[in-house]
Amino acid sequence: MAPAVPTAMERPHFIGIGGAGMSGIAKILARRGARVAGSDAKESPVAGALRELGATVHIGHAAGHLAPDASCVVVSSAIRADNPELVRAAELAVPVVHRSDALASLMDGTRAIAVAGTHGKTTTTSMLAVALDTLELDPSYAIGGDLAGPGSNAHHGDGEIFVAEADESDRSFQKYAPEVAIVLNVELDHHANYASMDEIHESFEIFAGRIVPGGTLVIAADQAGAVELTARLRGRPGLNIVTYGESEGADIRIERVTPHGLTSEVTVVLDGTPLTFTVSVPGRHYAHNAVAALAAGIALGIPAAGLATALGSYTGVGRRLQPKGEAAGVQVIDSYAHHPTEMAADLEAMRPAAADGRLLVVFQPHLFSRTQELGDEMGRALALADASVVLDIYPAREDPVPGVTSELIIDAARAAGAEVAAAPDRTAVAETVAGMARPGDLVLTMGAGDVTDLGPLILDRLAH
Template sequence: MAAGLPTAMDRPHFIGIGGAGMSGIAKILAQRGAKVAGSDAKESATAEALRALGATVHIGHAAEHLADDATCVVVSSAIRADNPELARAAELGIPVVHRSDALASLMEGLRPLAVAGTHGKTTTTSMLAVSLSELGLAPSYAIGGDLDAPGSNALHGDGEIFVAEADESDRSFHKYAPEVAIVLNVELDHHANYASMDEIYESFETFAGRIVPGGTLVISADHEGARELTSRVSGGPRVVTYGEAEDADVRIVSIVPHGLKSEVTVLLDGEELTFTVSVPGRHYAGNAVAALAAGVALGVPAAELAEALGAYTGVKRRLQLKGEAAGVQVIDSYAHHPTEMTADLEAMRAGASGRILVVFQPHLFSRTQELGREMGQALSLADASIVLDIYPAREDPIPGVTSELIVDAARAAGAEVTPVHDKADAPAVVAGMAGPGDLVLTMGAGDVTDLGPRILDRLQSK
């Protein structure tokens, strides 16, 4: 069952079209036949991928980029009110649509499966997209990261299932009405939008309350925040818990690592089922079990889905191997919250034979202000770390908040850490530290990912 174009979305203009969430929606609309246009701050492979689908992509933001015949302007929460294209839309009377509303409209008439949680959303959404595609179910999907090539974060499929990453950061996941929803974990993050855990719980309760009648909430039985949320939504949708806890409905019996893979055994409906997860780490095994439980809730046979999950081999920036030079592997990690940092470092430690060296770039001043100490403690799991200046993204600086907060906390935890204020100096510094058998992890949600190839080049020239 294929869905058509939503009303008023046949000539959309995206401000920030190259972003992970925005580009996915633009791609699906283009594949459905819309005349897509938009702008982005800089040229990128994602912009090129959109152009290959027939989209018009302008570089830079200017009022003249917005065509007079645009039927709507799509924005994310990161777009500032003084954006010239936004001002032009107001002059022309063109409706402004939030990214979440645009995504919600794409799901209409389909069977939505929304993946939420403080960590692991992109990986779990990707696992479902890959495995359901492997089974020939032709799902549509919108993911917060690329599966392989630029622009592979979304697809319009001919099947009836739509898998979407559901972002809690700005409460935009309240717009969706899923048949099945996953909540992987619930922790305090996005401090510019949430002042307390109570606000986080309220937001996730609202999301769970959006599940359609007869739908299912798949939620972790292992994470404290998820268990608290489960107690708060009792009497609502059908709840299926998963995890290593004894009382989990889909219980993880064992996770046996085999190099960069794991063999996972679960107890489902009274029967044991064993399958392979082709990415390292217990947290990724848990994500795969969440995907399994959600797919089963949609009616996909468990054994077939379990086997298909083994086809997932990772997503860009989620422990992605960038290459090897001079006996040193360079791996890229999107981890930017202490829980994510800890999970990825523990996963790497389990499979590493040499030292683990981290190049960490803090993401957002507000997050560093609230969680800088915990970030420093997470870095103590590495053998040595380089800490870069804070990547501001959409935020203005906060007086007194710098990456030194993390450096000080890491040193207090006994970590070997070196602050590097000019990112261009990092490849030389890390190349001087690394030796054969070591593993270098570039870590953070900003542009630290650009350093991987440069580090490899520097190692090659040693």
């Protein structure tokens, strides 16, 4: 049985309760019996799902939404200091708790697996959640994306395992104390918070240092940043390190990945013995994610063969190469990729699926700071598509930066030989893409913002 609700979390108020990370914590607390309340900028299916669990969800932000008897106010790093509910919390002397501290309190008393890395966290956490559930271990989990319908990003289970996505973007993953941690890769991103790779490595070192004594770090053997982190951590007392990947010296070596349409077959070598299993999503990077999940489960004592089979039950998570439909012979798939490494990996994974036609991309850059630092690399990644349209930058939590626009990406893409066009008028994108697409083509809507909303519009325009 999972631990009871911490006293400080008995009557929490979430500012931005509909967000991917916040809503999951709110759901688990509601399931555990807390009196959950909160607010969000707009109505959403997630808000509706939380109300069904008994939560009070206000739309819009106002000081009056905060109940005077709230035990705490939960915020993420995206909440600004002038938010009226946060200001009201200070007036009422209601404690303010960061999202990561709230999640850490839910993980106390469990066998926790924390999944970290610049890319692949949501997928790997989801793979573990689905596989452990398939094995009837009833894990608790908190994921940065929906497994199925709204509100499926978290679960309060009666089992002893808690699987959590650990976010490095604001260093909040340093709050967790897992029994097993996964580091999928280490790259420079989140430029508003990290100035260099050395800062990134220091942050991941602190995260790894939080693993409980005798616990295990599962880490990639093929990615340069992860290899550097492993070198920094070798020899630390009380830390077991298990490497995985295609490198010859990996503790769990990936012998081969064989693609089969939108699935793949993976063979790993465990203690000299080969083990082959199916990964039901396309792409070599997803196969690596599955092996990381396998290694983490083994570290908790779960038999490898059964876990490998159960990992085949995972068929995807919202926004991670998620099929949106087909119309007029054109497939539309949605991708959350917003970093050049992710973009290139998803485009390479989708190329076989577009074998009978062209791979077309609708890309929405995410954050001015990321575009400023990585715009050239984003443009080069788009050269892997046959043609692309690029939307204006999705600002999320950031204010505009003078001179930083989507043109940085477009210019780099054209310099790399790509066919790319700007799409400043978002309302015309569906018409534009439908006019470009031909039977056999695959359209990939790509980015971490609201570009995902364009998939159904493109399908509707293709159908008519």
